Amino acid sequence: KAGVTQTPRYLIKTRGQQVTLSCSPISGHRSVSWYQQTPGQGLQFLFEYFSETQRNKGNFPGRFSGRQFSNSRSEMNVSTLELGDSALYLCASSLSSGTGGEKLFFGSGTQLSVL
Amino acid sequence: SQQGEEDPQALSIQEGENATMNCSYKTSINNLQWYRQNSGRGLVHLILIRSNEREKHSGRLRVTLDTSKKSSSLLITASRAADTASYFCATDAGYSTLTFGKGTMLLVSP
DSSP: OOOOEEEOSEEEEOTTOOEEEEEEOOTTOOEEEEEEEETTTEEEEEEEEETTEEEEEOSOOTTEEEEEOTTSOEEEEEOSOOGGGOEEEEEEEEOOOSSSOOOOEEOOOEEEEEO | OOSOEEEOSEEEEETTSOEEEEEEOSSOOSEEEEEEEOTTSOEEEEEEEETTOSEEEETTEEEEEETTTTEEEEEEOSOOGGGOEEEEEEEEOSTTOEEEOOOEEEEEEO
16 A cells, blocks of 8 residues: 655745645545644644545644645645745645544655745 | 653663653643654654553553653663654644654664
8 A cells, every 4th residue: 555645855945935735645544634844843733634624723824725635635835935934744644533543644744945 | 832742852872772752741632642753754653542541562662651640651672773763742632633742862873
């Protein structure tokens, strides 16, 4: 079974630009969640999608958005990039019953650098 | 905000030694998970322990949970160089939403 695939692996952008990151979950997994990892703030939850619906959202500004397609693939978008958006963005998938206790399977991440 | 806080921040040991990492959290939980991350890569799930469990084993891993103290520990026995990684505890808020601690960096030297 293929793992969680994130593309691209590395991305360099300049301030003010926007970026779209892609995530393909493990086949059969309907939940996709996104996390931002920085040296200062650690791992922080961005949002979670299940069957194309956002079920939960972290404390991030509206510049961060996401969506999920009918095949469970997900994208996240960051508009008007700031230097502080430089981070490793991690996508995770799970079967998710929504009751908790879900084991998450992570992709290798997209390393975004904002110059 | 961080729910879990790992201690120590960094740990350096020799191969064959045991490594113990601790995690404290703030609010009541239903379960707690531990993950490993090799440098700059994705996280790998290690073990989940539910709030009604006190101890759980998986291979060379032993996890304990003390809900009265809001703390958990991860013990890796007979460490290997390949165990070198960062280890995170995470509490579960439902809907695949995990709140991670800042992690413990473990260095195992040959």
